[in-house]
Amino acid sequence: MLDVTPLDERGTAGERDDKLHEECGVFGVWAPGRDVARITYFALRALQHRGQESAGIAVGDGKTVLIRKDLGLVTQVFSDDDLSAMPGKVACGHCRYGTAGAKGWESAQPHLSTIDDIIIALAHNGTLVNFDDLRRELIEMGIPFRSNTDSEVAARLIGYFTQRSHRLRTGIAHTMRMLEGGYAMVLVRENALYAFRDPHGIRPLVLGRLGDDGWVVASETCALDISGATFVREVEPGEIIRISDDGIRSERGCRALSPANCIFEHVYFSRPDSVKDGTSFYLMRHNMGRRLAQETPVDADLVISVPDSGTPAAEGFAQELGIPFGTGLIKNRYVARTFIQPTQELRQMGVRLKLNALPDVVRGKRLVMVDDSIVRGTTSRQIVRMLKAAGAVEVHVRSASPMVMWPCFYGIDTGSQDQLIAASNTLEEIRAHIEADSVGFLSTEGLLACVPGGTDGTCGYCKACFTGEYPVEIPHSFWKERFLPGYEPNNLTPASETSQMSLEEAEKALSQE
Numbered sequence: 001m002l003d004v005t006p007l008d009e010r011g012t013a014g015e016r017d018d019k020l021h022e023e024c025g026v027f028g029v030w031a032p033g034r035d036v037a038r039i040t041y042f043a044l045r046a047l048q049h050r051g052q053e054s055a056g057i058a059v060g061d062g063k064t065v066l067i068r069k070d071l072g073l074v075t076q077v078f079s080d081d082d083l084s085a086m087p088g089k090v091a092c093g094h095c096r097y098g099t100a101g102a103k104g105w106e107s108a109q110p111h112l113s114t115i116d117d118i119i120i121a122l123a124h125n126g127t128l129v130n131f132d133d134l135r136r137e138l139i140e141m142g143i144p145f146r147s148n149t150d151s152e153v154a155a156r157l158i159g160y161f162t163q164r165s166h167r168l169r170t171g172i173a174h175t176m177r178m179l180e181g182g183y184a185m186v187l188v189r190e191n192a193l194y195a196f197r198d199p200h201g202i203r204p205l206v207l208g209r210l211g212d213d214g215w216v217v218a219s220e221t222c223a224l225d226i227s228g229a230t231f232v233r234e235v236e237p238g239e240i241i242r243i244s245d246d247g248i249r250s251e252r253g254c255r256a257l258s259p260a261n262c263i264f265e266h267v268y269f270s271r272p273d274s275v276k277d278g279t280s281f282y283l284m285r286h287n288m289g290r291r292l293a294q295e296t297p298v299d300a301d302l303v304i305s306v307p308d309s310g311t312p313a314a315e316g317f318a319q320e321l322g323i324p325f326g327t328g329l330i331k332n333r334y335v336a337r338t339f340i341q342p343t344q345e346l347r348q349m350g351v352r353l354k355l356n357a358l359p360d361v362v363r364g365k366r367l368v369m370v371d372d373s374i375v376r377g378t379t380s381r382q383i384v385r386m387l388k389a390a391g392a393v394e395v396h397v398r399s400a401s402p403m404v405m406w407p408c409f410y411g412i413d414t415g416s417q418d419q420l421i422a423a424s425n426t427l428e429e430i431r432a433h434i435e436a437d438s439v440g441f442l443s444t445e446g447l448l449a450c451v452p453g454g455t456d457g458t459c460g461y462c463k464a465c466f467t468g469e470y471p472v473e474i475p476h477s478f479w480k481e482r483f484l485p486g487y488e489p490n491n492l493t494p495a496s497e498t499s500q501m502s503l504e505e506a507e508k509a510l511s512q513e
């Protein structure tokens with residue numbers, strides 16, 4: 001979900017955590033006779049790494065939709081009494097990562113709205129790149145907005161087309177033909193669950209079976225595991241799944257386009273115990289570490305990771321080169337993220353709040369420090385300094401992702417291109433900036449060799465943040481201030497193909513149905 005709070009109100013690059021952030025996790029469950037609110041609660045806890053700013057659950061009991069949402073972690077938003085007060089047979093949930101300025105309750109999801117006599121709650125992961133134009137058109141048509149989010153644009157469009165067609169499914173399908181960007185959405189009404197995904201499948205969404213007559217959908221398979229559900233398949237790009245007393249139905253909302261799964265899910269966003277195409281993200285990351293060692297070997301005494309996200313790759317790196325793997329950094333597990341810090345001194349404390357070096361392990365050693373990625377470089381430099389202060393004689397930094405050089409427009413918070421250290425610095429300049437003895441990045445080819453179908457073309461990936469080749473065209477108004485001078489996105493699919501209908505054409509198609 002995108003919030004359009006201006007960047008300068010969100011904090012600058014150095015003030016923010018030195019990682020890319022997923023913007024949301026979504027979950028839905030259809031399970032009459034079961035405690036759907038609690039199932040959703042535990043699933044959201046499994047998806048908490050995808051968003052820590054707000055959490056919400058909406059439950060349909062056959063007659064109405066109850067919702068509770070607030071700012072904070074899942075455990076802070078819901079008490080046992082809250083969950084007991086939400087009986088029903090269908091539910092959806094959402095956890096959101098937001099930036100500093102986007103703290104309004106309105107930004108929390110699911111987004112609740114009414115369409116004539118039905119109530120819908122929409123949970124959205126992703127970003128709609130054409131939402132500004134759509135929002136303007138809808139406002140001109142007299143449709144009011146309560147927030148500044150793209151999720152509300154999707155909800156209003158669904159309402160608009162549902163009112164005209166008198167069928168929610170038709171309303172969703174017509175909306176999908178107009179949306180551009182990456183999205184995975186879960187929607188509940190009083191007596192049904194819907195799940196749908198963008199035509200490129202940029203944002204993830206999986207379907208699972210719960211017992212004999214229950215179903216779940218989720219951003220990742222780790223949420224199926226905690227619900228006791230078994231993986232069935234992915235929700236297909238462009239597909240709408242509807243689950244109700246009539247059973248499960250699948251239909252095409254819009255035509256599928258060339259697949260472009262977000263490859264950063266494999267590098268960092270998804271939990272290591274989640275599975276994609278039969279392989280855990282843990283194993284893929286372990287292999288990325290092995291490949292990184294082949295591409296950027298180094299003579300050292302000990303390999304350490306930046307915990308926890310760098311650990312699988314660090315283990316693979318150590319194994320490949322036959323160097324011992326050890327714990328050189330201890331993570332404080334009770335600090336969710338580095339919050340906005342107004343001064344350099346406090347920013348440094350922010351990293352120390354999360355990580356501390358173990359002098360007994362690193363003293364006198366030539367270290368390789370493996371991280372999942374290096375985005376802005378601010379944290380890397382502080383960790384290198386910390387390790388050297390603890391007695392390390394050399395620190396060689398390795399990134400298990402390729403250089404992040406281009407901003408993401410499909411649901412990931414990268415900021416603008418000038419905030420990405422690899423966009424305007426050579427390898428040697430990056431090394432000097434982070435004060436390491438050497439630095440190395442996995443190649444894009446190397447990354448593709450470690451993910452299912454990455455080299456034989458059986459699975460298509462979005463790799464735009466490494467290559468600048470964007471699967472969905474980004475409107476100029478959306479990107480103009482996000483690139484450094486001289487850089488322009490290379491759009492792989494023109495907007496004329498991704499946006500399969502204008503508002504006017506959708507109206508005409510509806511009147512002919």
Ligand code: SF4
Nearest residue numbers: 262263408462464465
């Ligand atoms: S640009 Fe990068 S982070 Fe964004 S969807 Fe594509 S691969 Fe994922």
